[in-house]
Amino acid sequence: MDAHKKILRTxxxxxxxxxxxxxxxxxxxVPNTAAEVVKAHGLTKTCDPVNPVNTDLELAxxxxxxxxxxxxxxxxxxxxxxxxxxxxxEELHREFCKAPASFTVGKNNxxxxxxxxxxxxxxxxxxxxxLSIQMDEELYVPLAEGIVSSRLVDMQEGPxxxxxxxxxxxxxxxxxxxxxxxxxxxRKEAQWRAGRVGMASALVxxxxxxxxxxxxxxxxxQPQIALCLNPASLKVNYTTLHKCFVANELNAFIRSESPxxxxxxxxxxxxxxxxxxxxxxxxxxxxxxxxxxxxxxxIRYAGNCGRHxxxxxxxxxxxxxxxxxxxxxxxxxxxxxxFTKMFFLETISGMTxxxxxxxxFTISPRSAGGSVKxxxxxxxxxxxxxxxxxxxxxxxxxxxxxxxxxxxxxxDDLYNPPKGRSFQDLYDIKTxxxxxxxxxxxxxxxxxxxxxxxxxxGDGVLC
Amino acid sequence: xSEEILKKLAEAMYEGDSDLVETLTKEALDAGVAPGDIIEKxxxxxxxxxGKDFSELVVFLPQLMLAGHAMNKxxxxxxxxxxxxxxxxRGKIIIGTAKGDFHDxxxxxxxxxxxVSGFEVIDIGxxxxxxxxxxxxxxTGADIIAMSSLLTTSQYYMEDCIKRLNDEGKRGTYRVxxxxxxxxxxxxxxxxxxxxxxxxxxSVSLCKELMKKTPDTEFIAIDA
Ligand code: B12
Numbered sequence: 001m002d003a004h005k006k007i008l009r010t011x012x013x014x015x016x017x018x019x020x021x022x023x024x025x026x027x028x029x030v031p032n033t034a035a036e037v038v039k040a041h042g043l044t045k046t047c048d049p050v051n052p053v054n055t056d057l058e059l060a061x062x063x064x065x066x067x068x069x070x071x072x073x074x075x076x077x078x079x080x081x082x083x084x085x086x087x088x089x090e091e092l093h094r095e096f097c098k099a100p101a102s103f104t105v106g107k108n109n110x111x112x113x114x115x116x117x118x119x120x121x122x123x124x125x126x127x128x129x130x131l132s133i134q135m136d137e138e139l140y141v142p143l144a145e146g147i148v149s150s151r152l153v154d155m156q157e158g159p160x161x162x163x164x165x166x167x168x169x170x171x172x173x174x175x176x177x178x179x180x181x182x183x184x185x186x187r188k189e190a191q192w193r194a195g196r197v198g199m200a201s202a203l204v205x206x207x208x209x210x211x212x213x214x215x216x217x218x219x220x221x222q223p224q225i226a227l228c229l230n231p232a233s234l235k236v237n238y239t240t241l242h243k244c245f246v247a248n249e250l251n252a253f254i255r256s257e258s259p260x261x262x263x264x265x266x267x268x269x270x271x272x273x274x275x276x277x278x279x280x281x282x283x284x285x286x287x288x289x290x291x292x293x294x295x296x297x298x299i300r301y302a303g304n305c306g307r308h309x310x311x312x313x314x315x316x317x318x319x320x321x322x323x324x325x326x327x328x329x330x331x332x333x334x335x336x337x338x339f340t341k342m343f344f345l346e347t348i349s350g351m352t353x354x355x356x357x358x359x360x361f362t363i364s365p366r367s368a369g370g371s372v373k374x375x376x377x378x379x380x381x382x383x384x385x386x387x388x389x390x391x392x393x394x395x396x397x398x399x400x401x402x403x404x405x406x407x408x409x410x411x412d413d414l415y416n417p418p419k420g421r422s423f424q425d426l427y428d429i430k431t432x433x434x435x436x437x438x439x440x441x442x443x444x445x446x447x448x449x450x451x452x453x454x455x456x457x458g459d460g461v462l463c
Numbered sequence: 464x465s466e467e468i469l470k471k472l473a474e475a476m477y478e479g480d481s482d483l484v485e486t487l488t489k490e491a492l493d494a495g496v497a498p499g500d501i502i503e504k505x506x507x508x509x510x511x512x513x514g515k516d517f518s519e520l521v522v523f524l525p526q527l528m529l530a531g532h533a534m535n536k537x538x539x540x541x542x543x544x545x546x547x548x549x550x551x552x553r554g555k556i557i558i559g560t561a562k563g564d565f566h567d568x569x570x571x572x573x574x575x576x577x578x579v580s581g582f583e584v585i586d587i588g589x590x591x592x593x594x595x596x597x598x599x600x601x602x603t604g605a606d607i608i609a610m611s612s613l614l615t616t617s618q619y620y621m622e623d624c625i626k627r628l629n630d631e632g633k634r635g636t637y638r639v640x641x642x643x644x645x646x647x648x649x650x651x652x653x654x655x656x657x658x659x660x661x662x663x664x665x666s667v668s669l670c671k672e673l674m675k676k677t678p679d680t681e682f683i684a685i686d687a
Binding site for chain 2 (some may be wrong): 025027028031066097134162167168170171173176206208231232237239261262263264265266267268269299300308369370371373393455
């Protein structure tokens with residue numbers, strides 16, 4: 001009941017707070033307040049793109065204080081009511097201290113405990129695959145089966161579909177409600193075929209609005225991880241809250257997310273980092289998320305494996321993981337596609353920095369920026385998992401060295417990345433076997449990561 | 464004297480200070496500065512600098528948006544002083560994100576780029592239904608309907624909008640452009656749009672080209 005009361009409080013606040021327009025919030029209140037806080041905490045121009053993984057932990061602590069300060073000054077904007085849900089210090093402190101430091105999901109052989117990590121923690125983080133990459137509906141089962149056939153993958157989230165039994169899955173219609181139900185059946189089949197009955201999921205992937213979620217989340221044996229994304233960083237809306245009520249009633253764990261954009265409304269890297277920290281901290285009193293994750297993307301290429309992306313995301317992660325026991329989740333956003341060298345290099349850059357900075361949990365990959373249909377295969381997922389887990393225990397200085405080695409090899413292509421090849425092109429779908437040339441390349445890229453000092457645990461299928 | 468005013472004007476434009484831009488534009492006209500110079504040296508030069516600084520993370524989206532509004536103000540004041548040909552607005556554009564889709568970052572960037580390039584832009588937000596697109600285009604007398612979609616489940620509504628315009632005999636009244644993460648040139652062409660651009664910068668040349676469109680102009684794609 002406590003969890004329900006929290007959401008009711010958020011709704012009450014949104015309903016009764018004075019009106020603020022979204023334009024004012026986006027274009028004036030957020031940028032100006034974030035810039036003021038950066039200045040007040042002496043963080044101006046602290047971003048060091050030459051050394052993308054921050055190694056100055058005192059600086060990370062200063063960012064945490066600034067993020068906290070910003071959280072109290074801002075709150076979350078609610079577009080449905082055009083008002084701001086504010087939180088006072090006592091409430092923020094209380095809810096933040098109550099944030100869970102671990103939870104367990106999955107049944108039988110599939111039990112996974114998600115627990116808080118610190119920078120350079122030797123404990124491997126939890127890896128979930130894939131993001132909601134769009135696939136032809138007939139490819140859902142083979143792809144998902146292929147992905148979860150490696151035990152490097154702890155849980156399943158995507159992919160998602162855009163047709164249901166050959167019909168267009170129109171967002172915001174009953175087709176979407178049905179898509180949630182349909183995804184449930186497809187997922188069960190894929191997990192069964194892969195011998196992973198009982199594995200936990202993050203849901204509902206094929207649900208653009210709340211309909212698919214409300215129609216299908218309850219079908220799963222609980223607890224699962226509920227996908228309750230925010231409409232934007234520092235915002236919450238009715239769609240999110242609809243889902244939160246249902247998730248809480250079912251004792252599920254809430255995963256929140258919405259990226260801050262470097263160069264967008266939040267401003268430069270420093271201001272963007274504190275907006276991400278504030279977004280994560282505010283989830284506790286406002287939505288009650290268990291897995292807060294506001295990543296930072298570079299607006300110039302909508303990814304975060306380049307210098308500014310890595311710096312911003314790593315300092316925000318270090319700030320939170322050093323100063324709390326919360327379960328920090330963030331996504332790593334590649335922009336290149338399957339079977340391109342760039343994709344693998346982006347992965348080394350993003351996943352090493354994330355793991356070394358103390359991230360607990362991630363969901364990936366975002367092959368081809370997530371925006372080219374069918375451009376995802378199991379191999380990219382396994383590679384992401386191996387780097388993320390294999391980089392556990394690496395020092396921040398070492399992570400910085402690795403990132404500095406790989407970024408120059410792809411940074412010029414971030415603005416026009418190669419989209420790579422599709423699942424059908426790279427796999428024999430019937431037998432679920434990858435083509436030889438891709439396997440060879442994948443194994444070479446694993447060796448390359450090892451040569452950089454990442455342990456690269458085996459995927460249990462090809463190696 | 465006029466150089467001095469233009470310098471101040473360019474500075475105010477860079478800062479996105481619409482009120483100061485208004486005052487200085489009027490001053491420049493009173494001082495007899497050629498309208499073309501006011502636009503180029505007072506407006507466009509500052510916007511070019513902003514664009515470069517945005518790509519180097521010196522300025523950010525809110526500054527671009529403010530400058531977009533300031534440029535609009537400048538053009539409103541200068542336009543009556545231009546010859547009829549020069550003074551014509553680049554065109555009026557309705558822009559929004561398709562139904563079911565709340566992604567607004569790319570759409571706002573496109574709206575801003577179009578505005579700073581002299582188009583009159585009416586941003587109708589996210590989760591916009593086909594009815595709303597058409598109704599707003601009719602109400603405002605738009606030349607171009609620009610639809611953004613990041614979700615394959617919403618991109619169907621772009622096709623729906625074009626079909627509705629066709630069915631209702633209104634297709635000839637508007638140029639329709641589409642874009643957003645998953646949208647590709649062949650999809651845009653297939654659903655019968657007039658053009659597609661991959662980026663916000665590309666959307667400017669796309670819309671400029673389309674404003675010159677004759678009935679037999681072919682589909683335009685800008686892969687930049
Ligand atoms: C940020 C983001 C979010 C944020 C949105 C915040 C906001 N207020 O906008 C949040 C977290 C809310 C979100 C939610 C969801 N998202 Co989302 N999201 C993204 C992400 C990471 C970045 C998008 C972005 O802002 N890019 C930056 C801008 C600058 O790029 P852009 O929009 O493409 O625009 C450029 C061009 O395309 C072009 N352009 C854009 N519009 C137009 C219009 C015209 C006319 C023209 C000419 C050009 C043009 O110019 C722009 C500038 O150059 C993408 C992945 C990615 N890397 O792209 C996923 C992505 C778009 N999301 C995705 C999904 C699936 C979802 C959810 C359904 C997830 C879920 N299961 O809940 C929900 C849907 C919510 C909804 N109903 O809208 C998928 C879509 C897959 C697909 N093909 O359908 C993507 C691709 C990620 C993925 N595959 O994993 N998301």
